[in-house]
Amino acid sequence: MRTLFCKPTVFERFDRESFRRRLSDHVRRWGIAYLLLIVAAALFQAHYAFGLNASPSLPQRFFLIHKGELPLRGQYVAFRWPGGGPYPAGVTFVKIIAGMAGDAVTRADREFFVNGMPVGQAKTTSRMGLPLEPGPTGILPAGRYYVRAPHPDSLDSRYRLTGWISDAQIIGRAYALF
Template identity: 45%
Template sequence: MLEAIYSHLARRAAMYLWMLVVFVAFGRYFTLTINVSDSLPGTVFLVQKGAKPGKGDLAAFRYNGGGPYERGSLFLKRVAGMSGATVTSHDVGYGYRDYFVDGEFVGRAKPLSKAGKPLKPGPVGLIPEGHYYMAAPNPDSLDSRYALVGWVRDSQIVGRGIRIF
């Protein structure tokens, strides 16, 4: 039995070595992530590590912590605004606020989470240098509409996201 395994490995050593090289190289520049929430359409995403996203791109970033998720959790959202853009919000009643980036609607913030906990509204004003405003189409998405996420610093960005399926 061991002889058969050794023989197999010896005959295919080059192939296994190349597979290892490809696996290591892929992991250095890319990561696969699975979307476990309803915040974005899609389930599996490829993240190109170190690639800076532009407006409208998907971006993966590390969460600062607080609320229902651990610090360092990987979030994937769409870049709705970048440094220099203006974020405004309007009270629409009963604690709900509509958010706009440069006049474009990006989402409605709720006063309470699904679990019934109060949610503080996210920042408004000029997006600071080196920061992003992240959004997702789902009304329950935890994104820049809420203080728990707020502006996302450039240093939190892992890379640009690409939807696989």
């Protein structure tokens, strides 16, 4: 029961018919915009994704991934981690393509080269003190890529754990946003 000096409660002020009318007006005014926004989001998600590089392996942290676009040498690639080591299978990694099919990957001691150009030195242990085995060497076969990052602690193709990535692992080309 309301007294003369009390404000009406939310339930007392609620007018169901007024609410329906306002909702109907809102849907008529903004319904098409909401529908277009949902369609645009679905189309975006079908072709693009966002990637976050949580480690210091690359200078950039946030990437736009164009799904299905195969990157060229020197470009960023987003791929699914195959599993093993500190990461579960399916985690998205972003690295730089350093070697492609037909390129020669060689190693002198722990220094790796692609077509004679240095691409990084493999460490003997990880930052956590775990032993690291050097990655494969030889001619990259079709559908295989040597990936790298400029940081000395990057988990890339210098190590057996990562190895050469395959076409099946590639999500697409990654574009650095910031």
